[in-house]
Amino acid sequence: MSETQADVDDVMAAKLDTAPVEADELGTRQRAGRAPRSSLWASVRWAWYVLTSMRTALILLFMLALAAVPGTILPQHASSPLRVRQYYVHHPTLAPIINRLGGFDVFGSWWFAGVYLLLFISLAGCVIPRSRRHLRAMRARPPAAPRNLGRLPHNASWTTDADADAVATSAYALLRSKRFRVDRAGSSVAAEKGHLRETGNLLFHLSLLVVLAGVAVSAAFGFTGTVLVKEHNGFSDTAIAYDSLKAGRLVDTTKLPPFSFTLNSFDATYERSGPTRGAADSFNARVTWQPNLSAKPRDYDITVNHPLSSGGANVYLVGHGYAPHFKVTDATGQVFDEVTPFLPQGGTFESQGVVKLPDAQPLQLGITGFFLPTAINDLNGRPISTFPAPDNPAVVIGVFSGDLGLDDGVPRSVYTLDTSKMTLLDTAELGSGQTLTLPGGQGSVTFVGFDQWATFQISRDPGKGVVLAAVVCMVLGLLLSLRVRRRRVWVRAVPDGSQPAGRTVVAVGGLTRTDATSGFDDEFAGLVAALQKVVPPVADRSTERVQED
């Protein structure tokens, strides 16, 4: 292909955005020539050009998508530690290798961070110079008309009786009234509209940078903890009060926001009929809370999708269950009142748990068993629960005495009982208020009733607001960038030598990025028609030129 200087001029005139020059073949060639590795500085410059090029951005986007895939296929430590452990059991040789490569913590791995850091740098290196260029372009005058308007994708020409100056004046006024930015040179008019497209594009990319920055702030200054609270019990926000706490690197966990709350009651309602009988309808944790110790206590209902906010921290309801209440009397007549959370095992809230009584005399006592909210005996006479609501609460328990094994320093789960040094005294199924009398005068166990418990997740995320604002800008920028059309229109009026004196040839040319939105056809035709009203084509003979393909 032979490129004349005129072609290149026209190509430049046709460029409607500040996209980096290397985005087209023209620039790539220039760039490629710019890699003299003779000096270090030149190599650095060259690397910078490559990193901030459109092609690199494209490749990095791909790599980001690709890097995220294993995170959805392999179990992840953060979300499902249990399944990671299972994976180790099923693939004993593969698992350690995957672990070494960060496969169980993809989104915290060095290579994932590497890709998005490169993208971040590429984005900054690309967008910031583009913003500067765009600011300049917005103040610049619309570019002068290419030599031959008839070669533009949209064009029209006709001969009129008006003189060239009048044509240019009318064209100027017309384009002005259509809110184009217009520049006149002699009897040529250049007009331009739609800078908002590029503005939107830059807004989008800059907001993306802000989102990434906001996420980084959240990671450094945020924390998340979970805590289980029984009805009538309280929680106050200190690090030790949490069952588990994950804090960002820059959080001082001794200075958590000083709020506290008490769980007054927990209610859940369930579907009573239909194909999804037993599915939960609603959850409600009624709490009384104080933002700090001196503040007046207030009531609040924490429900799903309705967290409690206090001093930058949000309290979410994330789980619930039952805590059966036992009254245990030991052989010496000591009475223990124990309300112990049991863990639900499924949709009918059959819950399993353990009560440990290290202070019972003469031997320690332990109870292991199930809580059944709606107890029924199945066909084999085995007690099961058929519904998650406490319609007919009962417990099935086994009572042990002996050594709970708490004194050897080995941490033990509160939900399991090590019976290796204990003997089973008795088992029973107890309804509300029923008592099991242990054999040989060793005391008794009464199932008094139950409380409910709820688990709360408490988190603070200081980058959140910034991220939200930035994503709003992102969508806005995207809409502008994809819906607004950048277009240029030129009008040139030239006295016509071949005609009787006083006649003028009017040429109009238009240019847009046609793939953005349709409609420039109509706009251009409308402009031409409007101009023809003011400077009408001469009627006596057909002077219109039709472009033939």
Place this chain on the structure above:
Amino acid sequence: MGVDVGLARLSNDLIVGGIAAYSVAFLGYAIDAAFGNHVAAAASQPAAAVDVRQPALVGVTAHDGDQSRGAGWTSPASDSRPPGVRLARTNAAARGVGGFLSARTGRFAVAITVVGWLLHLGAVVTRGLSVHRLPWGNMYEFTLAFTLTVVTAFLVIMMRQPARYLGVFVMTPVVLALGIAVLVLYVAPAPLVPALHSFWLAIHVTAAILASGVFTVATAATVMFLIADRYAVAMASGKPVRFSALARIMPAPDVLDRTAYRAYAFAFPVWTFAVIAGAIWAEYAWGHYWQWDPKETWAFITWVIYAGYLHARATAGWRGRKAAYVAMLGFTSIVFNFFIVNIFITGVHSYAGV
């Protein structure tokens, strides 16, 4: 609140009617494509429209230049020829018995599509009324709503530009998806689990459905683009092509490319918004706006791939076919997210009773 069984049953009947109508429409589009000259059908309208609206413009060539290939408009006359130019030559040749038959069949297919769309809309509305909520709470309902947006997008595009040629490629996924919905994914109507009672969830899912639907129509155009482009390239080099019969009935590649791009450019911001709305909902529900749950990760992957597509169109050496492949990858990711992730990969997203 209970379920209105009568309305639910009506919804089931309506959707069967809708599938039947779409199947007939599919056949109509296929006959139209096989016997007609689509290039002619596709382009005759705008030329006429310009003439009618702009009588003063005789002699003005409102010529659509195309910068999607190469930098700028190096030679407007070469590959950006508007279809209107070609049709002047092909119209007469096409005007045989087959052409006559196909034009009628084509119009009939559009009419039947509208009938199917009304039944389909009725099915979605009655399903929603039967459970007193937005009817996109499980995979069955999601598929119904999603295919409805596919057909809606197709009809809207046809209202704005001649696009009947997309019919076969749009109706295929619609009929397939609805078939799978009715035969495999069906669940009796039921209220939602509490986690799904949320304004932001409604917004999130609605936007996701809308975007997926438009992405699907765009993908249909992209598939056609790839076929038509291969044919055009082979034609230019004089080589024989397989499936040339199929390729012959396609409109010009750049018409398809542009139709596809416009659909992607509409769907991408909607998808972006859907992902953001999902994050806002997650913040309310779980206390984390982003936690790399498999479903949200795949939504993110889809988003990144389509951003890649938009970049590819602006990158030298990536325009045209390569960008189209990127877009196809994006659609694969949507389908993967819907079928594979929903069914096989466990996460916090619950679709009750898949």
